[in-house]
Amino acid sequence: MEQEIKQIDRGWLEGAAKTITFIVTKDCQLACKYCYLVGKNENERMSIETAKAAVDYILDTRDFFNEESVIWEFIGGEPFLEIDLIDNICDYIKTQMFVKNHHWFNSYRFNFATNGINYNSSKVQNFIKKNWTHLSIGITIDGTKKKHDLNRVYKNSEKGSYDDVVLNIPLWLNQFPTSGTKVTISSPDIPYIKESVLHLYSLGIHEVNINVVYEDVWKEGDDLKFEEQLLLLADEIIDNGFYKDYVCSFFSETIGKPMDINSDNRNWCGAGRMLSIDAAGNFYPCTRFAQYSLRSKSARVIGNINDGIDKNKVRPFIVLDRIVQSKQECIECNVASGCGWCQGENYDISETGTISQRSTAICKMHKARVRANNYYWNKLYRKLEIDGTPKDIIKRVKNNPSFC
Numbered sequence: 001m002e003q004e005i006k007q008i009d010r011g012w013l014e015g016a017a018k019t020i021t022f023i024v025t026k027d028c029q030l031a032c033k034y035c036y037l038v039g040k041n042e043n044e045r046m047s048i049e050t051a052k053a054a055v056d057y058i059l060d061t062r063d064f065f066n067e068e069s070v071i072w073e074f075i076g077g078e079p080f081l082e083i084d085l086i087d088n089i090c091d092y093i094k095t096q097m098f099v100k101n102h103h104w105f106n107s108y109r110f111n112f113a114t115n116g117i118n119y120n121s122s123k124v125q126n127f128i129k130k131n132w133t134h135l136s137i138g139i140t141i142d143g144t145k146k147k148h149d150l151n152r153v154y155k156n157s158e159k160g161s162y163d164d165v166v167l168n169i170p171l172w173l174n175q176f177p178t179s180g181t182k183v184t185i186s187s188p189d190i191p192y193i194k195e196s197v198l199h200l201y202s203l204g205i206h207e208v209n210i211n212v213v214y215e216d217v218w219k220e221g222d223d224l225k226f227e228e229q230l231l232l233l234a235d236e237i238i239d240n241g242f243y244k245d246y247v248c249s250f251f252s253e254t255i256g257k258p259m260d261i262n263s264d265n266r267n268w269c270g271a272g273r274m275l276s277i278d279a280a281g282n283f284y285p286c287t288r289f290a291q292y293s294l295r296s297k298s299a300r301v302i303g304n305i306n307d308g309i310d311k312n313k314v315r316p317f318i319v320l321d322r323i324v325q326s327k328q329e330c331i332e333c334n335v336a337s338g339c340g341w342c343q344g345e346n347y348d349i350s351e352t353g354t355i356s357q358r359s360t361a362i363c364k365m366h367k368a369r370v371r372a373n374n375y376y377w378n379k380l381y382r383k384l385e386i387d388g389t390p391k392d393i394i395k396r397v398k399n400n401p402s403f404c
Contacts, residue, residue, distance in 0.1 A: 017069035017109070019274040020058060022051060024085055026279075026292050028077040029117055031155035034186040034213055036345075039292030040077055046279040051089045053305040054277045059100050064309065069107040075287060080114050083123045090131060112137045113182065115152070117161060119168040128175065139172050141165050141181050141203075142189075143196020150189050166203070173204050180207030180247070185226075187217050193229035197248055198236055207247040214342045216349070216361035223364035230372030238380050253377055255338025256370035261331065265321045271343035271355075272317020281305035285317050288344020297348050300355075316355060317343070325358040339366040 026037070026044040058065055072093055074086050090110055097105040110131055116139035118124060128135060141162070142148040149160025172179070181200060185193060193210075200208050212218075212226075230250055237243050237251075271286035283303040284290050291299040303309035323331060325346065330336060341358050350357040 016067060017071045017107075018065055018067040019071045019073055019111075019270070021073040021075055021274065021276040021287055022046060022054070022086075022089065023076070023276060023278045023287060023290060024051075024074055024079055024082040024089075025077045027081055028115070029081070029154060030078070030115055030152055030161055033151040033153070034184055034217075036213075036215065036288070037077070037292055038295050041292075044279045044292075045082065046085065046277075048085060048088050048092075050277075050279065050281045050305060051085070052092055053281060055089070055093055055096055057305055057308060058275075059096055059102055059104075061308065062102075064311075068103075069109075070104045071109050071111050073111040075113065078115050078117070079112055080118050080121075080124050083121070083127055087123075087127050087130075090127075109134050109136055111135075114139055115161065116141065116165040116168050116172065120171055136179070137172070137176055138179055139165065139169065139181060140183075141169065141200065141205075142183050143192060144199045147189050147192035147196040150192070151184075151186065169203050169205070178206070180209050181205050183208060183210040185210065185212045187219050187222055190222060190225045190229060193226070194233040194236065197233055198242075201242060201246050206245060207249075209249045211249070212362055212365050214340075214345045214359060214362060216359070218361060218365060223368040226365055227368035227372050230369065231375055234372060234376040234379065238376070238383055243380060250369060251373055251376045252338065256335045256373055257337045258334050259322065259331070259336040261323060265323055267320045267322065267325075267343075268340040269320075269343040272314055272320070275309075277305070283309055285314065286344055288342060289347065293344055294348050297350075297353060300347065320356065325356045327358070327360070330358065330360065335367060335370045338370070339363070 024046045026040050027042045028037075028040055031040075072090070074082075074089075076082075079086060093108075094105075096102075097108070112135075114137060119137075119139060128137070140152075142150075142152055145160070145162040145166075148162040148165070152161050152165075153159060154161060183196065183200070189196075197208050197210065233248065234251065237246070237248065269286075271289070274286055276284040276287045276290060278284070278290050281304050282290075282299070282301045283305075284300065285302055287293060289300040300313075302313040320343070325341075330339070333339070339362070341362075343355055346357055346359050347353065347355045349359050
């Protein structure tokens with residue numbers, strides 16, 4: 001029955017949506033070596049009472065939560081460890097949006113990023129069937145078995161999880177054929193980038209969202225190894241025509257240019273414009289400001305289910321822009337566009353506990369990506385012109401990087 005379900009494009013306006021994240025558990029079957037969640041445990045689990053109180057506050061505070069749409073997101077740890085709780089929360093959300101005649105009632109989505117281990121369980125599949133028309137699910141698979149098992153290992157063990165995850169990829173893609181996976185790159189797995197992206201394509205995953213970790217884990221020479229892998233990947237994608245049907249987020253025409261601060265001084269990160277809730281009912285500007293995400297700083301709480309949101313604690317996040325938190329060399333960098341940061345990581349590495357000190361740990365990695373990115377687009381355009389591709393198609397490629 002589940003095999004016959006197909007996701008369709010519903011024109012979801014995610015750009016106009018508020019993201020509200022429930023940290024339903026801090027437990028996970030895995031202990032991924034690059035995971036930023038340093039405080040995972042089996043004890044902190046959200047209660048249905050806490051979740052209901054959060055939903056009530058959010059739906060009743062329409063002047064603050066006035067976006068056109070909403071993404072109700074559930075994370076852990078591994079969220080599907082708490083599928084019964086999540087099912088109850090989602091039922092309550094739908095009921096209350098209807099009862100309160102809320103404008104989100106027909107403009108919402110439930111969103112999940114899962115490790116995929118128990119994706120095929122009957123409870124998870126029943127939840128998918130029940131909420132099909134308002135559901136997005138991504139399964140994280142890092143690439144080849146060697147790449148995946150290098151980091152994504154079971155807790156209290158060095159056993160990799162690839163074999164258990166890959167079994168569920170066909171079912172997931174049958175149900176969510178347009179979904180992409182998220183790949184994380186840290187220093188040890190740079191040599192496996194090219195083969196891992198191609199492997200994910202071979203599994204039928206058409207969109208590979210891939211990024212390097214923002215933490216300061218990079219070693220001397222990693223940027224050159226990174227560039228080499230991206231150049232090899234670019235050749236494979238272009239020479240074999242993968243650009244026609246597949247996406248790799250490392251290659252984008254929008255990156256590697258100077259920033260026009262006068263026209264675009266926006267903050268890279270959305271912290272403060274989203275909301276996260278933990279098991280104790282505390283509110284955070286992002287999950288990265290909860291204690292289990294921080295190595296050296298205390299949690300940054302902006303409210304709770306009893307007292308609501310303290311707008312004075314949100315204001316510093318809202319006024320953040322690129323200039324406020326960047327060094328002059330970053331502002332004037334000739335390849336600044338596309339170079340990002342995590343606000344929580346900025347806070348965690350700061351000397352004074354400020355959120356306005358930008359981490360630059362990925363500087364060399366970004367520049368390496370830009371060099372490879374330039375190679376990719378120059379080679380692709382030459383190929384399209386040599387092959388006699390009509391100019392209107394080439395123009396579409398240039399104007400819409402996601403076309404490739």
